[in-house]
Amino acid sequence: GAGVSQTPSNKVTEKGKYVELRCDPISGHTALYWYRQSLGQGPEFLIYFQGTGAADDSGLPNDRFFAVRPEGSVSTLKIQRTERGDSAVYLCASSPGGRAVEAFFGQGTRLTVV
Amino acid sequence: AQSVSQHNHHVILSEAASLELGCNYSYGGTVNLFWYVQYPGQHLQLLLKYFSGDPLVKGIKGFEAEFIKSKFSFNLRKPSVQWSDTAEYFCAVNEVNTDKLIFGTGTRLQVFP
Numbered sequence: 442g443a444g445v446s447q448t449p450s451n452k453v454t455e456k457g458k459y460v461e462l463r464c465d466p467i468s469g470h471t472a473l474y475w476y477r478q479s480l481g482q483g484p485e486f487l488i489y490f491q492g493t494g495a496a497d498d499s500g501l502p503n504d505r506f507f508a509v510r511p512e513g514s515v516s517t518l519k520i521q522r523t524e525r526g527d528s529a530v531y532l533c534a535s536s537p538g539g540r541a542v543e544a545f546f547g548q549g550t551r552l553t554v555v
Numbered sequence: 556a557q558s559v560s561q562h563n564h565h566v567i568l569s570e571a572a573s574l575e576l577g578c579n580y581s582y583g584g585t586v587n588l589f590w591y592v593q594y595p596g597q598h599l600q601l602l603l604k605y606f607s608g609d610p611l612v613k614g615i616k617g618f619e620a621e622f623i624k625s626k627f628s629f630n631l632r633k634p635s636v637q638w639s640d641t642a643e644y645f646c647a648v649n650e651v652n653t654d655k656l657i658f659g660t661g662t663r664l665q666v667f668p
Contacts, residue, residue, distance in 0.1 A: 472654045483645050483658035546599040
């Protein structure tokens with residue numbers, strides 16, 4: 442497709458469960474970002490990839506959060522032992538990379554932990 | 556740590572009024588600067604960007620922003636807003652030696668006809 446695709450668009454899960462959120466970036470984009478957006482807040486940086494490697498994962502809140510991008514395209518954000526505080530919209534963006542980054546965002550996955 | 560501040564959290568205007576939204580960042584090195592917009596129910600979209608050159612940049616829909624390096628600011632302006640400009644506006648900063656993009660908390664703009 443032409444844009445960044447995120448699935449599912451909505452996810453409701455019980456506290457303590459494991460969830461996976463998927464991001465399909467724009468074809469050819471080398472950089473991929475994950476953000477978390479809570480109500481009334483700006484996107485909070487979680488992690489970004491250059492190719493297959495995590496270039497900066499300093500925004501991941503704790504070791505329950507993990508992300509992979511094994512082939513340098515699709516990425517999965519994984520959250521273990523979900524907590525109610527994890528409820529937010531998780532945004533994915535991709536960029537051609539290089540010095541002048543311009544990120545293109547997906548619609549996001551709304552995660553609700555009950 | 557690098558941070559981005561947007562001091563106007565909620566702005567209410569009538570159509571045809573002029574708009575200026577503030578954005579300040581804390582990083583002292585070379586940066587790229589962005590304004591993103593999120594219309595109700597839609598994803599974040601790029602409004603305009605500054606990489607280098609003329610500090611006054613023009614974006615889509617009549618928006619412009621001015622980079623003032625001495626003030627670490629990148630304020631967004633529009634001379635005459637429209638009802639369709641109702642949205643949330645986010646300033647973002649990127650350090651040029653990384654691809655990390657940091658956002659401000661956003662400004663909610665409501666324009667009444």
